[in-house]
Amino acid sequence: MTLNNKVLIQLFVPEINETFDLFIPVNELLWRVKKLVVKSVHDLTNGEINDQQEYILINKVTGEVYNDNIVIRETNIRNATELVLLLSK
Numbered sequence: 001m002t003l004n005n006k007v008l009i010q011l012f013v014p015e016i017n018e019t020f021d022l023f024i025p026v027n028e029l030l031w032r033v034k035k036l037v038v039k040s041v042h043d044l045t046n047g048e049i050n051d052q053q054e055y056i057l058i059n060k061v062t063g064e065v066y067n068d069n070i071v072i073r074e075t076n077i078r079n080a081t082e083l084v085l086l087l088s089k
Contacts, residue, residue, distance in 0.1 A: 062076070
C-alpha cells in the first residue's frame with residue numbers, strides 16, 4: 001500500500017520529552033497540519049501540552065523553521081524527516 005498523499009515524520013516534543021511517529025498530509029498548508037499535529041499530541045498525551053498555545057515546527061537536522069503559509073509538498077519534509085514542535089513565545 002502506498003500513501004502518496006502522506007509522509008511519515010518523527011516528531012519530537014521537548015516540552016514533554018516525547019517522540020511520536022505521525023503521518024501528515026502533503027497537500028495541506030503547514031499551519032493546518034501543525035494544528036492537527038498539536039491536537040494529536042494533546043490527545044495522545046491526555047492533555048500534557050496545551051492545544052490552545054501557538055507552536056512552531058522546526059527541522060531537527062537543518063534547524064529550518066517552517067513558514068505557516070506553505071504547502072507541505074513544497075518543503076523539504078519527506079518520509080523519515082525529524083521535526084521538533086516548540087512552543088512559540
